[in-house]
Amino acid sequence: xxxxxxxxxxxxxxxxxxxxxxxxxxxxxxxxxxxxxxxxxxxxxxxxxxxxxxxxxxxxxxxxxxxxxxxxxxxxxxxxxxxxxxxxxxxxxxxxxxxxxxxxxxxxxxxxxxxxxxxxxxxxxxxxxxxxxxxxxxxxxxxxxxxxxxxxxxxxxxxxxxxxxxxxxxxxxxxxxxxxxxxxxxxxxxxxxxxxxxxxxxxxxxxxxxxxxxxxxxxxxxxxxxxxxxxxxxxxxxxxxxxxxxxxxxxxxxxxxxxx
Numbered sequence: 001x002x003x004x005x006x007x008x009x010x011x012x013x014x015x016x017x018x019x020x021x022x023x024x025x026x027x028x029x030x031x032x033x034x035x036x037x038x039x040x041x042x043x044x045x046x047x048x049x050x051x052x053x054x055x056x057x058x059x060x061x062x063x064x065x066x067x068x069x070x071x072x073x074x075x076x077x078x079x080x081x082x083x084x085x086x087x088x089x090x091x092x093x094x095x096x097x098x099x100x101x102x103x104x105x106x107x108x109x110x111x112x113x114x115x116x117x118x119x120x121x122x123x124x125x126x127x128x129x130x131x132x133x134x135x136x137x138x139x140x141x142x143x144x145x146x147x148x149x150x151x152x153x154x155x156x157x158x159x160x161x162x163x164x165x166x167x168x169x170x171x172x173x174x175x176x177x178x179x180x181x182x183x184x185x186x187x188x189x190x191x192x193x194x195x196x197x198x199x200x201x202x203x204x205x206x207x208x209x210x211x212x213x214x215x216x217x218x219x220x221x222x223x224x225x226x227x228x229x230x231x232x233x234x235x236x237x238x239x240x241x242x243x244x245x246x247x248x249x250x251x252x253x254x255x256x257x258x259x260x
Contacts (some may be wrong), residue, residue: 010115012115
């Protein structure tokens with residue numbers, strides 16, 4: 001028996017990995033975060049499977065369901081939104097499974113910031129503009145931020161920021177980042193990326209709060225900050241530069257096109 005922590009992706013049902021979908025199709029037990037995992041994904045569970053929405057459940061109840069499946073020798077598909085490694089509350093579940101000797105595996109998924117970048121047709125790292133992406137959040141009811149990870153400190157990098165779980169903290173985000181990025185720094189508010197009702201607001205640090213209020217966005221949104229979201233002038237990467245050599249290509253060597 002194995003528990004599979006499966007990243008369902010950002011929202012679009014066809015963005016789950018092939019491995020993740022096949023496991024859901026095979027597992028007789030499916031526990032899923034119903035508030036963020038599309039119904040179409042868990043609908044792939046086999047006929048007669050025990051499918052349970054864990055959104056209203058507490059941790060002990062979830063572990064009890066897994067323990068019961070373990071006793072029956074039944075594999076469990078534990079389906080989370082996005083990728084299980086980011087803000088998934090999976091570590092505490094795995095810790096309890098370790099304590100009980102219940103085996104598990106992790107199946108990665110497409111994170112929301114990558115899905116949003118794809119929809120925006122934007123590369124998050126551009127030559128000499130930004131070569132670092134910081135995935136972070138701001139302090140909220142569930143937990144504070146560790147020492148050294150506040151936006152005031154992370155903002156010094158001027159990296160591309162993907163700020164989760166913070167749509168209600170826009171005033172603080174502007175105050176913390178404007179000294180480093182400037183009030184006119186491009187911002188994208190990605191609401192429910194890849195879902196049918198997805199929305200992407202192109203705005204700035206100065207105007208984002210007003211724009212979000214106009215559209216009445218209060219949850220399930222990602223705040224993305226950085227020059228890569230604007231009309232940034234950047235040079236071509238050397239990766240495909242004919243005058244740049246690397247282990248797979250000699251400088252100036254012409255490569256024939258396929259079929260020529």
